[in-house]
Amino acid sequence: MMALYRYGIYLIPLLQLFCVIHAHRTGRPYNWIWFILLFPPFGALAYVVMEILPGTNWDRLIDENLGFLTFFKKRRLERLADQAEFSPTVNNRMAHAEELAHQHRHEEAIEEIRGCLTGAMKDDPHILMALTRVLNEAGRWQEVLETAHRFQPKDYQKHETALKHLSAIALENLDHDDDAERLYRELLPGWPGEEIRCRLANLLHSKGGHEAETRKLLEEIMTNSRRGTSHYRTTNSRWITYASQQLKKPRS
DSSP states (O other), X not given: OHHHHHHHHHHHHHHHHHHHHHHHHTTXXXXXXXXXXXXXXXXXXXXXXXXXXXXXXXXXXXXXXXXXXXXXXXXXXXXXXXXXXXXXXXXXXXXXXXXXXXXXXHHHHHHHHHHHSSGGGTTOHHHHHXXXXXXXXXXXXXXXXXXHTTSOHHHHHHTHHHHHHHHXXXXXXXXXXXXXXXXXXXXXXXXXXXXXXXXXXXXXXXXXXXXXXXXXXXXXXXXXXXXXOHHHHHHTHHHHXXXXXXXXXXXX
């Protein structure tokens, strides 16, 4: 017990330092830094529980550090594959495809989903939407655009925001920057998080000649981060981190 107490004296400052650096680098409100420093160790522990743990990518952590769980993932995939083979309904085949995509086996997922787009289901908007998302995850940008054009007008309207989002990403990766910028600007006013603002800022930066607007967009991300809730910062952590890093770079 005495040893734990003795070493704890050294661990608390290290935990505080870690939390302060994390809060600064990820654009958390400065109130957190004062709370961490003024109330050891409770401030640091509260920060870990409220800000770090909710944003942890547990799937990646488990995949990298708990490899034995791969066995259970394999068993789940085998069970879904068996169901799809024994009773090849669209629901069973789509469940199998979704698990394939979840396990990063995108090529197999794409093949399975395309196999469902036959007969009366050849223009089914839900299947087409699933295919578009998996094609996006696989980086098959031209096919993302081709699939988006397969939607019937009334179905496209129902999924317009999601399809514009995926199409804009595809266009940007295909170096159609002007078309991608147009879609990002259309999406920005109603987008619930920071992704579109961040993608637009990155696109404008890569095009050049838009330094003032790029910086304004990045500063808006950081302002929204400070004003938002812990859940908001966790959900948008990738974009907030990017904005924070870009703003720290010296202006050219």
